[in-house]
Every structure is written in structure tokens, then in C-alpha cells.
Amino acid sequence: MMSPRLFHQEQSMIDQSTLNTSPQPTITIEDDRTGMSVATLKRAFLDNLFYLQGIDRSQATLYDYYVALAYTIRDRLLHRFIKTVATYKQEKVKVVCYLSAEFLMGRHLGNNLINLGLYDKIDQVMKEFDLDLNEIIEQEPDPGLGNGGLGRLAACFLDSLASLEVPAIGYGIRYEFGIFHQRIQDGWQVEVPDNWLRFGNPWEIPRADESVEVKLGGHTEIIHNEKNQPKVVWIPERTILAIPYDTPVPGYQTNTVNPLRLWKAEASEEFNFEAFNSGLYDRAVAEKMDAETISKVLYPNDNTPAGRELRLAQQYFFVSASLQDLIRIHLRTHPNLDTFYELTAIQLNDTHPAVAIAELMRLFVDRYDYDWDKAWDITQKTFAYTNHTLMPEALERWSVDLFAKLLPRHLEIIYEINHRFLTGLQTWFPNDEALVESLSLIEENHGKKIRMANLACVGSHAINGVAALHTELLKKDTLRDFAKLWPQKFFNKTNGVTPRRWILLSNPELSALVTEKIGDGWLKNLDEMRQIEKFVDDPEFCRRWREIKQNNKRNLAAYLLKYRNVQIDVNSLFDVQVKRIHEYKRQHLAALEIIHLYNRIKQNPHAEIVPRTFIFGGKAAPGYFMAKLIIKLINAVGEVVNNDPDVRGRLKVVFVSNFNVSLGQRIYPAADLSEQISTAGKEASGTGNMKFAMNGALTIGTLDGANIEIREEAGPENFFLFGLTAEQVYAMKENGYHPHTYYDNNFDLKAVIDRIAHGYFSPGNPNLFHPIVESLLHHDPYMLLADYQAYVGCQDEVSKAYADQDRWTKMSILNSARMGKFSSDRTIREYCKEIWDVPPVKISLDEYHPEYADL
Known part of the structure; x- marks a missing residue:
């Protein structure tokens, strides 16, 4: 493999001859090794370049500079980090523990500079070294340790927890490869490994001494303890070592630096020396390879039995390691676990970590000899559950057979939880078999399965949705019977995003x-952003607002030209839809609108159309055929539209490959129009909709997820609304939905569908998009055809509004001004008050000497 230095020397854009001859800045040595003065920062930067990278400036690449700067900033985090942990231990505070399969953190360097208040100083330091800070930030890999909103929300929550000085730990998996790196080849998504750790990660701190063992497989046996009482013992087939890696997460303008602890899987015995000496070289490292598979890739394809087994193993691996870690932390300062729930609040981010409920019961009952009732009381008081979906098919169900193979003791525990729960239920609601069947943790139809959402609901003291509509629909539909049984458990916590990033x-x-x-x-x-409303009629303020948006559009255009070889018109309306590719998010509805506009131009080449650049981005799950076909359709439409001389630059279609956090930081500020067009009742919340609106983009959307609350805050007159409501969607499906009727009765829609069906966008393969056409005409589960005409009409209103730039600017300002509700700080305050009961804790750096810290 090419060394990182050679790799980045090839990519370096710095003129080395200029670097070698430029005058060296004068550096004053200070006593404080991690001081914040410009002089100390310069010295630290050069020291790290020399002593950690082993290179001087005559040979350094941009990547060398990035690593040196990253360690310089990390050094300044560690004082706060160590003091934060020491304070939590000394004061015995209650800590929020956020369990999530995804943490889509984005690049650390820029965000850490912002939160430490060092951005301007470091920019000055880099300039004095003739370096460009932005180019250095670009060298940091953007790890894909998440698939979209779930992981991005978790990252925002960690930022807000630290910024609000709330004691917290994030727990997840240190995936060696992220979700995947997306390339577009001939219009198709191609997945390649996201090797973000190829050259290491300067932000993480390995803690091998705090490793824990995680068991898998095997069987259980009953033994008798010294009191001759029966006790269940789990005899595992294999044991995996979980190695923690800590990443410091600083708050904004605070001393709080909370840990994100990610677990890496390793074999308990990495090398079989006997097998090696026998010439069985593969067997010698087989256990190591098998163990490391667990933390190898985020969301392995679960279309195969092996893939499903690996996913369940991943989930159990990180929750078992995390719970063992939390118990160890608790027992350092407390004699027993009786008060565990008083000092630990565990939030389950969706159902991925729901097996933690069974695991905590196992640890209490099997390892620490608690009786069942006391263990269950502590467990329920410890856990809270966030639901992120309204689609029953998206709620995780694991086969009983798989549990029996991988987690035999947990299957017994889940059966016992279910037995006790249903016994009580039948006492409260005798003869209501339908209720028992609905609430049971075990699904009996088509093979026995464990319902992880039901486990999460039964084992938690609080259940929350992530937008007002979402929570109401959870109570009315998805988790209806649980809401009837325990209405006091249900809360709404509308999502938010951090305004710092x-x-x-x-x-x-x-x-x-x-x-x-x-x-x-x-x-x-x-909420203080509301104050800019008073400038909405100030011509100079409005001019500067428009100029900033235009500069952001120029910056995005320059980036796409430089790195993607795509040219776009900065004077066109930037119409943007960037999110996970899924049929319910309806990227293909936007594709139908593009074809509609294209048809108008073909019918009348002189038609007046507001110039638009349609920007798409997002990844489809590798096994999701229809989502990948939608990507191909978008690119195929773009290939035709972008190269048709009749269009004459009025329309441009761009699919930006490998959408990630860093790309989002460029796209959200540049967008004019935010596409939030999911079928009403399908999107839990959304967070991209908030990022767009905060940055002055106007929204075209349905009454779905947080769109409803965004529209309420921005004002209906500043939101482009279309489409069926959730109630209308349910009613239409209940009464029988016939999508072909819309096709038969709408000439424009028919022309659009026929373009696709007749192979206009797939010459040489006219049936390529047949699955999409067939789905729309005969099934249309997400009601595209029912909403089509309303969407097209609403887009006409968008064009009219954009043509009046004074009106558009005022709408843009009001959208930004009124998004205070959607800060993740507000969301976290609500969690702390209503669910976690965790107060903030001040971290003081006065008279603190790290060398004497007793951790």
C-alpha cells in the first residue's frame, strides 16, 4: 500500500518551492505547552509536524499539515476532556448515555476550531505559514459512520449536550469501513469501501486497558449456587474483545468535553500458534478475521442469513460492551448497582440498540445476582426509547432461530419478560386476544420473530417520537396499543440540529x-435569530443577504467544477434534494417534474421558464433495487436534458455522488429551494429540512414530519405546500387507491410517464425503467400520481416567487429568523427536563493540574 506521505504528495496542491523559500515566522517559546496564543500555536504546530509526522516543511504535504494541526487542536481538548471526566467522577453526577448504531460526526477539525474559539487564530497561524486553512480542512476524511438523519441527529445531540454542559457519553461502533463510498458509473450507483482509517485517525484515543469481553453463541446450562439455588450459566461458543476508542466532543464556549466511545472488535486470541506451526496458516488467523468482521462495515447487506446474523452480532456487541463499561464506571464510586438508574440515563436511538434491555437484565440477574423484580425495576427506570419510523416494515424483527443461535441466554430472558408482561396484560384485559397478540414481544405469524420495538417499549420508562405529527401517528397507529396501555410513557421531542456546524x-x-x-x-x-426580522424591509440588509446567498452558490459551483467536473449556472434557481434515496422520500416525483418541464420546452422551445439547476444527492442501500433504479433514472434524465440544445441552459440536472456531512455544509447554504416531498405520514421528522431553512432556503413540501412545524414557525405564506395530508393518504388507501386513473385522466402526466415507458431516457434498453413505471401505474404505494398535479402547480408558484427577488429575499430572511425551535439545544433541554432528569454540570479549569489527576 502506498504510504500516506507518498499518497498525499501526489495530491498536494502546494508549490513546494514557494514553501522552501518563504521566510519562517518568528516563534516565541511559552511555558504553557497547550496555550492559546498565536506564538504557542505556531510552536505546537511545527513540533507536531516534526515529532509526530517525522518530517519538516520542505517535504510536508497538505495531509502532513492536517495531521500536525489536528494533534495541535486535540492537545488543547485533552485538558478539558480529562477535567470533564474527573469532575463527573468526583461529583458522582448523573450521566446521559446515548446508544446509537450511527454517529455521522463529519469532519472534526473545523468544528473543534469553532467550539474552542480558535478558528480565527488558527487561520492567522496558517496564513503566516503561507498555508490555506480551508485546504487543510479538506484533507480530513469524512467518515461515513451513519446513513443519514439518524447518525447526523446523534452527532448534533452530542454537540448540544456538551454545549449545554450536560454530562454525557455517546456509545457506538468504530466501523473500519463506513456505509460505503458512492461512485456514479454510467448513471448507476457503485459502492466501494469507505476506508476512512487508511492513514489513522488523530482525533481518537485508544483505551486498550478498558477493553471488555462480549460473548456470542453457545448454549445455557442450569447450575446450583452455594445456597443450592438454581442459576443459569451461559456457555458461549466464542468471545470477542471490545476495544474502546474515545473521541473528545467539545461544547461551544464551554469547558465541557464529553467522550464519544466507539468499540472495535478483536479476537480474544488473535493468533493460533499451534495451527501456524502445523502449516494451517489460514486457521492461525481465522479467529482474528472472524472477530474483526463485527466492526468491519456499517450496515452489512442483510439480504442473506449471514448478513442478518452479522447485523444482530454488531448490535449486541456494542450494547454489551457499553453496558459493561457503564456498570464498571458506576461501581468505581458506588458499592452496588441499586442506584444505577439514578446516575445513568440510557437513550436507545431507534431499535438497533434495543437488545440492551435484555442484556442489562442478564448482567443484573446472572452476573450480579439480583432477583428478577428488582433487576426489572432498575432496567425500566434506566432506559428510554426514541422511535424514528412510522413504517411497520422498518421496525426490526429478528427470527427466534437466529437469537437462539447467537444469543441463547437473551432469548430466554426475552421469553421471560414477555411471559410476565402478557400475564399481567391478561389480568388487566381478560379475553382481549387481539391486544395480547399486538403487544407480545414475539410475533407468531410466518415464523416466530422478536419484535424489537415492542421490547423497547416494554423495557423503557419513556417513548418518544421526533416530530409532532410523528408522535401523534405513533400513538394512533404504529404503537397504538402501547399508547393506550401507557399513555404517560409517550412524549414528543421534535428533532433539532446544531447551529454551530x-x-x-x-x-x-x-x-x-x-x-x-x-x-x-x-x-x-x-430563538434570538428572531431579531433579524426587523431588517426584513431594510434594502441594504436584503441586498447583503442576497449577495451572501449568491456567494454561497458561487462557492458550490466552484467546488463542483473543481472536484466533480460539473458546471452549473449560479444565476439559476438551485432546487435541491439531498437525503437517503428511498421511494417514500420520492426523489422520482422530482424527476417527473423535470420531465414535465422538459416536455414544455420541447413543445415550445421559446417557453418562458425560470432557469433551474436540480441538485440531487444521497445513497441507496446496496440491496435496495428500486432506490438504485431511481438514481439511474435521475442520471438518465439529466443526460438527455443537459445535452438537448432546445433547453439552452434553462434546466440542468446534477446528481452529486457520495453525499456526506462535508458536502452538506456546502450545499445547504447554497440552496434556494429545499425539496421535502415525502408522502405525508411516512417521514418521522427530517433534519435536512431544518438545515436548509436555517440557511435561508425556502421549502416546497408536504405536511409530513417536521415540515408541519417548520411551516408553522416560518409562516404558511413562506412555505410552498402541496399534496395529500396523512389523513387523506390513509383514507384513500382504505377506500382503494387506483393510480392508473390519474394517468388516464391527466394528459401531462401521461406524457411524462410515457417518455419513461417508451425508453426515451434509456435508448437501446427501452424496458430499463419498466419496474418504476409498473410500480407507479399499478401500485404507487407512496402516492406519487395522486400528488403529481399539486406538485407541478406548486412548482409554478415557486417560479413566480423566485422571479420577484425582493419577495423571495424577504421569505428567505423570515425562514432563517424563525427556525429557533429547531436547534438541537432546545431538543436536548426537553430530554433533560422531561425524560432524563439530568442537570448541567459546570467544568472549572481553575487550579487544575493534569499530572495529579486521579482517574
């Missing part, structure tokens, strides 16, 4: 304008 870091010009006008308090209290 998604405005301050992503949109510095807009941030500077707002701060100039109202001060910087909005960064810790986004």
Missing part, C-alpha cells in the same frame, strides 16, 4: 451578518 461553520458570511446586527447570543440561543 450548520450555520456558523457552514455559512460564515451569513453568521457574520447576523452577529453584526444582533450580537452572537443566537449561537447558544437560536
Whole structure:
């Protein structure tokens, strides 16, 4: 493999001859090794380049500079990090533990500079070394340790927890390869490994001494203890070692630095020396390879039995390691686990970590000899569950046979939980077999399966949805019977995003304008953004607002030209839909609109059409055929539209490959129009919709997820609404939905569908998009055809509004001004008050000497 230095020397854009001859800045040595002065930062940067990278400036690449700078900043986090952990231990505080299969953190360097208040100083230091800070930030890999909103929400929550000085630990998996790196070849998605750890990760701190063992497989036996009482013992087939890696997560303008602890899987015995000496070389490392598979890839394809087994193993691996870690932390300062729930609040981010309920019961009952009732009381008081989906098919179900093979003791525990729960249920509701069947943890139809959402509901003291509509639909439909049984358990916690990354870091010009006008308090209290409403009729303010948006569009255009070889018109309306590719999110509805506009131009080449650039981005799950076909359709439509001389630059279709956090930081500030067009009643919340609106994009959307609350906050007049409501969708499906009727009775829609069906966008393979056409005409589960005409009409209203730039600018300002509700700080405050009961804890750095810290 090519060394990181050679690899990055090939990519370096720095003129080395200029670097070698440029005058070296004068550096004053200070006593404080991790001081914040420019002089100390310069010295630290050069020291890390020399002593950690083993290179001087004459040979350094941009990547060398990035690593040196990353360690320089990490050093300044560690003082706060160590003091934060020491304070939590000393004061015996209650800690929030966020269990999530995804943490889509994005690049650390820029965000850490912002939160430490060092961005401007480091920018100055880099300039004095003739370096460009932005180019250095670009060298950091953007790890795909998440698939979309779930992982991005978890990252925002960690930022807000630290910024609000709330004691917290994030727990997940240190995937060696992220979700995948997406390439587009001939219009198709191609997945290649996301090898984000190829050259290491300067932000993480390995803690091998805090490793724990995780068991898998085997069987259980009953023995008798010293009191001759029966006791279940799990005899595992194999044992995996979980190695923790800590990443410091700093708060904004606070001393709090909380840990994100990610677990790496390793074999308990990495090398079989006897097998090696016998010439069985593969067997010698077989256990190591088998163990490391668990933390190898995020969301392995579960279309095969082996893939499903690996996914369940991953989920159990990280929750078992995390719970053992939390118990160890608790027992360092407490004699027993009786008060565990008083000092530990565990949030389950969706059903992926729901097996933690059975695992905590196993640990209490089997390892620490608690009786069942006391263990169950502590468990229920410890856990809370966030639901992220309204689609029953998206709620995890694991076959009983798979549990029996992989987690035999947990299957017994789940059966016992279910037996006790259903016994009580039949006492409360005798003769209601339908209720018992609905609430049972075991699904009996088509093979026995364990319902992980039911386990999460029964084993938690709080259940929350992530938007007002979502929570109501959970109570009315998806979790209806649980809501009837335990209405007091249900809460709404509308999602939010951190304004530090998604405005301050992503949109510095807009941030500077707002701060100039109202001060910087909005960064810790986004409700203060309301104050910019008073400038909505100020011509100079509006001019500067438009100029900033235009600069952001130019920056995105320059980036796409440089790195993707795509040219776009910065004077066109940027119509953007970037999110996970899924039929319910309806990227193909936007494709139908593009074909509609194309047909108008073909019918009348002189038609007046507001120039638009349609920007798509997002990944389809590798095994999701229809989603991947939608990507191909978008690219195929773009191939035709972008190369037709009749269009004459009025339409452009761009699919930006490998959409990730860093790309989002460029796209959200540049967008004019945010496409939030999911079928009403299908999207739990959304967070991209919030990022767009905060940065001044207007929304075209349905009454779905958080769109409803965004529209309420921005004002109906500043939101482009179309489509069926959730109630209308349910009613239409209940009464029988016939999508072909819309096709037969709408000439324009028929022309659009026929373009696809007749192979216009797939010359040489006219049946390529036949599955999409057939699905729309005969099934249309997400009601595209029912919403088509309303969507097209609403897009006409968008064009009219955009043509009036004064009106559009005012709408843009009001969208940004009124998004205070959607700060993740607000969401976390609500969790702390209503679910976790965790107060903030001040971290003081006064008179602290790291060398004497007793951790």
C-alpha cells in the first residue's frame, strides 16, 4: 500500500518551492505547552509536524499539515476532556448515555476550531505559514459512520449536550469501513469501501486497558449456587474483545468535553500458534478475521442469513460492551448497582440498540445476582426509547432461530419478560386476544420473530417520537396499543440540529451578518435569530443577504467544477434534494417534474421558464433495487436534458455522488429551494429540512414530519405546500387507491410517464425503467400520481416567487429568523427536563493540574 506521505504528495496542491523559500515566522517559546496564543500555536504546530509526522516543511504535504494541526487542536481538548471526566467522577453526577448504531460526526477539525474559539487564530497561524486553512480542512476524511438523519441527529445531540454542559457519553461502533463510498458509473450507483482509517485517525484515543469481553453463541446450562439455588450459566461458543476508542466532543464556549466511545472488535486470541506451526496458516488467523468482521462495515447487506446474523452480532456487541463499561464506571464510586438508574440515563436511538434491555437484565440477574423484580425495576427506570419510523416494515424483527443461535441466554430472558408482561396484560384485559397478540414481544405469524420495538417499549420508562405529527401517528397507529396501555410513557421531542456546524461553520458570511446586527447570543440561543426580522424591509440588509446567498452558490459551483467536473449556472434557481434515496422520500416525483418541464420546452422551445439547476444527492442501500433504479433514472434524465440544445441552459440536472456531512455544509447554504416531498405520514421528522431553512432556503413540501412545524414557525405564506395530508393518504388507501386513473385522466402526466415507458431516457434498453413505471401505474404505494398535479402547480408558484427577488429575499430572511425551535439545544433541554432528569454540570479549569489527576 502506498504510504500516506507518498499518497498525499501526489495530491498536494502546494508549490513546494514557494514553501522552501518563504521566510519562517518568528516563534516565541511559552511555558504553557497547550496555550492559546498565536506564538504557542505556531510552536505546537511545527513540533507536531516534526515529532509526530517525522518530517519538516520542505517535504510536508497538505495531509502532513492536517495531521500536525489536528494533534495541535486535540492537545488543547485533552485538558478539558480529562477535567470533564474527573469532575463527573468526583461529583458522582448523573450521566446521559446515548446508544446509537450511527454517529455521522463529519469532519472534526473545523468544528473543534469553532467550539474552542480558535478558528480565527488558527487561520492567522496558517496564513503566516503561507498555508490555506480551508485546504487543510479538506484533507480530513469524512467518515461515513451513519446513513443519514439518524447518525447526523446523534452527532448534533452530542454537540448540544456538551454545549449545554450536560454530562454525557455517546456509545457506538468504530466501523473500519463506513456505509460505503458512492461512485456514479454510467448513471448507476457503485459502492466501494469507505476506508476512512487508511492513514489513522488523530482525533481518537485508544483505551486498550478498558477493553471488555462480549460473548456470542453457545448454549445455557442450569447450575446450583452455594445456597443450592438454581442459576443459569451461559456457555458461549466464542468471545470477542471490545476495544474502546474515545473521541473528545467539545461544547461551544464551554469547558465541557464529553467522550464519544466507539468499540472495535478483536479476537480474544488473535493468533493460533499451534495451527501456524502445523502449516494451517489460514486457521492461525481465522479467529482474528472472524472477530474483526463485527466492526468491519456499517450496515452489512442483510439480504442473506449471514448478513442478518452479522447485523444482530454488531448490535449486541456494542450494547454489551457499553453496558459493561457503564456498570464498571458506576461501581468505581458506588458499592452496588441499586442506584444505577439514578446516575445513568440510557437513550436507545431507534431499535438497533434495543437488545440492551435484555442484556442489562442478564448482567443484573446472572452476573450480579439480583432477583428478577428488582433487576426489572432498575432496567425500566434506566432506559428510554426514541422511535424514528412510522413504517411497520422498518421496525426490526429478528427470527427466534437466529437469537437462539447467537444469543441463547437473551432469548430466554426475552421469553421471560414477555411471559410476565402478557400475564399481567391478561389480568388487566381478560379475553382481549387481539391486544395480547399486538403487544407480545414475539410475533407468531410466518415464523416466530422478536419484535424489537415492542421490547423497547416494554423495557423503557419513556417513548418518544421526533416530530409532532410523528408522535401523534405513533400513538394512533404504529404503537397504538402501547399508547393506550401507557399513555404517560409517550412524549414528543421534535428533532433539532446544531447551529454551530450548520450555520456558523457552514455559512460564515451569513453568521457574520447576523452577529453584526444582533450580537452572537443566537449561537447558544437560536430563538434570538428572531431579531433579524426587523431588517426584513431594510434594502441594504436584503441586498447583503442576497449577495451572501449568491456567494454561497458561487462557492458550490466552484467546488463542483473543481472536484466533480460539473458546471452549473449560479444565476439559476438551485432546487435541491439531498437525503437517503428511498421511494417514500420520492426523489422520482422530482424527476417527473423535470420531465414535465422538459416536455414544455420541447413543445415550445421559446417557453418562458425560470432557469433551474436540480441538485440531487444521497445513497441507496446496496440491496435496495428500486432506490438504485431511481438514481439511474435521475442520471438518465439529466443526460438527455443537459445535452438537448432546445433547453439552452434553462434546466440542468446534477446528481452529486457520495453525499456526506462535508458536502452538506456546502450545499445547504447554497440552496434556494429545499425539496421535502415525502408522502405525508411516512417521514418521522427530517433534519435536512431544518438545515436548509436555517440557511435561508425556502421549502416546497408536504405536511409530513417536521415540515408541519417548520411551516408553522416560518409562516404558511413562506412555505410552498402541496399534496395529500396523512389523513387523506390513509383514507384513500382504505377506500382503494387506483393510480392508473390519474394517468388516464391527466394528459401531462401521461406524457411524462410515457417518455419513461417508451425508453426515451434509456435508448437501446427501452424496458430499463419498466419496474418504476409498473410500480407507479399499478401500485404507487407512496402516492406519487395522486400528488403529481399539486406538485407541478406548486412548482409554478415557486417560479413566480423566485422571479420577484425582493419577495423571495424577504421569505428567505423570515425562514432563517424563525427556525429557533429547531436547534438541537432546545431538543436536548426537553430530554433533560422531561425524560432524563439530568442537570448541567459546570467544568472549572481553575487550579487544575493534569499530572495529579486521579482517574
